[in-house]
Amino acid sequence: MRLPRVKPEHAPHRLADGTIRLGGALYGIASEITDADGWAWAALTLMDGTRTPADVAAGLRAAFPVLTGEDAGDIVETLLASGHVEEAGPGACEQLSEREKERYSRSRDYFRWVDLTPRDHGWEPQLRLKAARVLVLGLGGTGSHAAWSLAAAGVGRLHLVDPDVVELSNLNRQILYTEADLGRPKAEVALDRLRRVNSDIEITVETASVDGPEALARLIDGFHVLALCADLPREPYGIQTWANRACAAAGIPWVSGGYHGPLVSVGVFGPGGPCFECVRAGIAPQPGGGYAWPGVTGASAGLSGQLVAYDVLAQVTRVSSVPPGYFHGVTLLDPDGHVYARHPSRDGCEICS
Structure with missing residues (x-):
């Protein structure tokens, strides 16, 4: 993933004890992260679609000097693999025409919301349907x-x-x-x-x-x-x-x-x-x-x-x-x-x- 951002439907909420909740419990796709030190919250905040994973890890280390480079990288990779994060940059999908992308744009939004598998461009479910x-x-x-x-x-x-x-x-x-x-x-x-x-x-x-x-x-x-x-x-x-x-x-x-x-x-x-x-x-x-x-x-x-x-x-x-x-x-x-x-x-x- 080049420019990760948290999916808007999965915007994180931080509870009083530091626990982070993503996804919304009503939808059956919620996740909770125990985050007493605030590391995950800081990483999610940095994932706004303008930074690479390396940039996010570097920002995390700058905010928390106690973290090693490996620690910061592991936190970022874990969040990227959670399915609550998407690629913000324009994803290339040559298998669908512009007409098809317009026709199925709302379907893509739906699958992006409910799919917790990290994707390159978000069109993978639609490509499976086409095939x-x-x-x-x-x-x-x-x-x-x-x-x-x-x-x-x-x-x-x-x-x-x-x-x-x-x-x-x-x-x-x-x-x-x-x-x-x-x-x-x-x-x-x-x-x-x-x-x-x-x-x-x-x-x-x-x-x-x-x-x-x-x-x-x-x-x-x-x-x-x-x-x-x-x-x-x-x-x-x-x-x-x-x-x-x-x-x-x-x-x-x-x-x-x-x-x-x-x-x-x-x-x-x-x-x-x-x-x-x-x-x-x-x-x-x-x-x-x-x-x-x-x-x-x-x-x-x-x-x-x-x-x-x-x-x-x-x-x-x-x-x-x-x-x-x-x-x-x-x-x-x-x-x-x-x-x-x-x-x-x-x-x-x-x-x-």
């Missing part, structure tokens, strides 16, 4: 919102699959369709709408249903993440089980979400975590076990789709501190009804143990 290939299976209440969000975010290649046509009852929640689309294949309409949302990415579609695990395995070939937004056939031993086994064989993560009345939940599974079947076996009742019951509004469908999209983006960008192998979500009738379920792999599970 990503994501399969969206199902373009109903959850899938239509998820597909829109992934296209808007700049996923480089989206393949959308759905067997159905647009019906009047879809229009209370499925964001991509209008009255003029009644009777048209959802995949065809989605392609038209999303190409108008983002013409800089590749979008392909398929009007097809998945009739077995072999068909699903063929579909995911070549993709980095599966966004499973279809609900048929239902569990047990339905399409989520097929996805669990096919994605495990392919070595890719998958995200599945939906709604069950006021319960909106999403599951995230993949290499490095307990599989869907193990987590499901440990839960009673099962969040996500009966997605897409008839009762739904645009708001509840939108929440499920946006949560699916968020978790897909987290898997692609790697800006996520939670490993796969869990369900999470909300119960809309209870302000405190947050869902989080995680269970270890079962002994002898052929997929994840």
